[in-house]
Ligand SMILES: Nc1nc2c(ncn2[C@@H]2O[C@H](COP(=O)(O)OP(=O)(O)OP(=O)(O)O)[C@@H](O)[C@H]2O)c(=O)[nH]1
């Protein structure tokens with residue numbers, strides 16, 4: 037017959053670490069309390085007959101918080117055959133409080149004295165044998181992190197379960213209280229299991245409602261118990277519950293005096309570090325500096341170097357593996373020549389003032405210069421192919437004529453262009469380009485890394501698939517679906533993984549070493565001023581990875597209103613999937629000068645935090661959320677070096693989600709988006725659009741959908757279908773935003789780190805920087821992706837609250853976007869005063885009013 041062992045203990049004492057070690061599972065571990073919120077089961081790796089259950093951490097068995105109820109019901113209703121009670125040995129006083137309750141339950145208990153490695157390091161001595169005698173149950177010293185004592189503790193638990201060895205002696209209370217408890221046990225007789233008699237006696241003595249309703253005792257018994265209780269309450273001049281609590285703590289300090297020898301004087305290392313990092317003044321600046329650094333590393337370094345590399349290999353053409361230096365040189369030479377050509381053409385035909393890109397006329401000539409002669413069809417080609425060739429040839433000839441015209445004009449006017457060049461020391465010089473220079477520059481060919489002359493070339497996945505389909509003569513629409521839809525869309529997500537790996541590695545280290553629980557403590561001081569709880573910060577922190585686990589983790593917030601409010605706001609933090617949007621916007625705003633604008637990426641993180649604080653204050657003053665905030669109780673765990681394995685695990689846990697998403701939701705949505713973009717009615721009936729036509733997308737279903745909704749975004753500065761469609765696809769998954777911009781601008785091959793896409797994106801938003809800012813803010817703050825919305829529905833557990841959440845997020849995002857576009861636009865001169873400016877002013881005034889008005893008085897308070 038199988039044996040069932042439960043792991044119970046305070047939050048953050050190492051239960052999940054032990055559970056993972058015993059069962060080979062990979063449950064989430066974090067160095068802050070309340071990581072596990074549901075009980076989890078697994079099989080012991082060394083003996084499949086033994087089932088191990090990981091319970092959420094609890095401080096006591098009183099039925100106040102959801103976790104306490106889960107754990108208590110499970111233990112009381114005969115779930116486990118034995119309980120392993122984990123104790124954080126560095127914090128015996130607090131941990132033994134729960135132990136003193138578990139010992140009363142009448143189930144076999146084995147204590148795992150965990151974190152012994154830290155105790156040894158601190159130099160404290162615990163008399164394990166003595167402690168075991170005092171508590172009346174076996175004790176095994178362990179270190180779950182280092183895997184020490186794991187087998188012994190399970191063996192002891194199996195023995196205890198087989199022999200049904202319930203704890204022998206119990207921690208005794210004051211004689212008068214003990215006498216009262218014995219009397220109550222007498223009243224109960226055999227109405228409760230003998231082994232748990234003391235548990236029930238204490239609960240009835242405390243007059244705990246849950247126990248009284250559960251037991252359904254006759255009135256006479258209840259009266260007798262009430263009389264016993266009152267006599268003791270009179271004697272101690274205190275209520276029964278406080279008497280029991282005090283007695284438990286007395287018993288604990290008695291046990292500790294006898295068995296623990298402290299050698300330590302002064303502060304521990306953890307306390308010393310905390311004096312700095314949780315300092316009233318330094319705490320917040322230190323946190324900000326750390327977060328800036330983390331995001332900067334992930335976005336600039338990881339995003340730049342590593343993502344480029346991955347993008348080349350996955351959705352791009354491929355890598356040049358050897359001979360890179362010569363290729364680089366040739367590329368530099370080509371780029372120099374190319375910029376001479378561009379400068380020369382621009383000099384004659386002009387530049388667009390606003391965007392500083394070539395004017396339309398210049399672009400036409402540049403395109404003509406780049407045109408290639410089409411390949412003649414084979415002799416046995418069909419009529420269609422011949423017709424296509426003739427069209428292409430005619431186009432090519434037009435281009436040649438345009439170039440000839442331009443050359444003639446240039447030569448006859450003896451035009452000389454000047455171009456600014458920067459030498460190695462950063463000095464800017466002017467270079468003259470004559471007609472002869474221009475013609476010479478045209479001769480320089482772009483080096484092709486894959487032509488075999490530069491070194492070993494490894495083709496990218498996209499190129500391989502593309503060529504294979506070409507060779508197999510796959511229908512053009514299917515090629516387009518696979519290349520432009522699936523490879524581009526899924527590739528954009530996968531190419532982003534390197535950045536996430538860096539981000540989550542760093543966040544994982546901060547979490548596991550214990551720093552992040554300090555941050556919750558620091559944030560609580562700030563949040564409290566605004567009527568929010570510091571507990572809301574943990575979900576926000578997790579949201580920087582992904583909104584789904586973040587919304588799940590709100591379970592640990594006991595106060596219902598605080599919990600609902602945290603669910604409503606927590607996904608405003610930029611999650612991993614929103615990072616490419618930030619990178620894109622960052623590029624469009626700063627033209628990629630990452631050294632001068634390195635602060636943009638972390639700024640959006642703080643935009644999220646500020647949006648949450650503002651939302652919190654405003655919501656707190658509405659009827660829905662009025663009320664007191666609950667006090668924040670969370671002790672600070674000791675710092676420790678996390679193991680490499682645990683860091684990698686925590687990173688993998690989060691990255692895994694993206695990979696699964698890329699294979700499922702993103703995969704499906706790229707197909708749907710491709711369909712919406714490529715089907716429509718261009719005048720000749722509904723069907724596949726001809727992708728060779730310019731502007732074919734304007735006739736697509738997506739354009740229709742976008743146009744239908746575009747009016748909503750007019751005040752935010754992007755009332756065209758392209759930007760609207762992008763925001764809508766973002767609701768499915770935020771990864772879609774960049775992918776959709778890529779498809780719409782037909783620059784999907786470039787990725788969010790490429791200037792081409794930045795300019796395309798800027799053009800899509802009417803070359804308005806204010807609109808770019810508004811677009812970004814809207815997409816970051818509005819309702820999250822499908823997956824997160826599903827989790828919100830589940831956690832709000834109520835349709836009305838779900839819609840309030842989604843409605844609030846979208847409404848808030850719209851308001852912020854409108855204000856940003858109107859005000860930033862006014863400041864930069866991109867917007868002139870209009871109706872929506874008035875709307876923005878009204879919104880701003882309403883928000884300020886809601887933020888600064890005093891907390892409204894509630895009816896209940898007035899009646900008191
Ligand atoms: N030094 C040391 N650290 C440990 C030990 N056991 C666990 N930890 C660390 O303590 C932290 C908390 O571990 P968890 O396993 O998540 O704790 P838990 O009891 O499951 O916490 P909740 O799920 O919040 O109830 C993690 O950072 C672990 O790496 C140990 O024996 N020694």
Ligand SMILES: [Mg+2]
Pocket residue numbers: 051052053064065071072092093
């Ligand atoms: Mg846990």
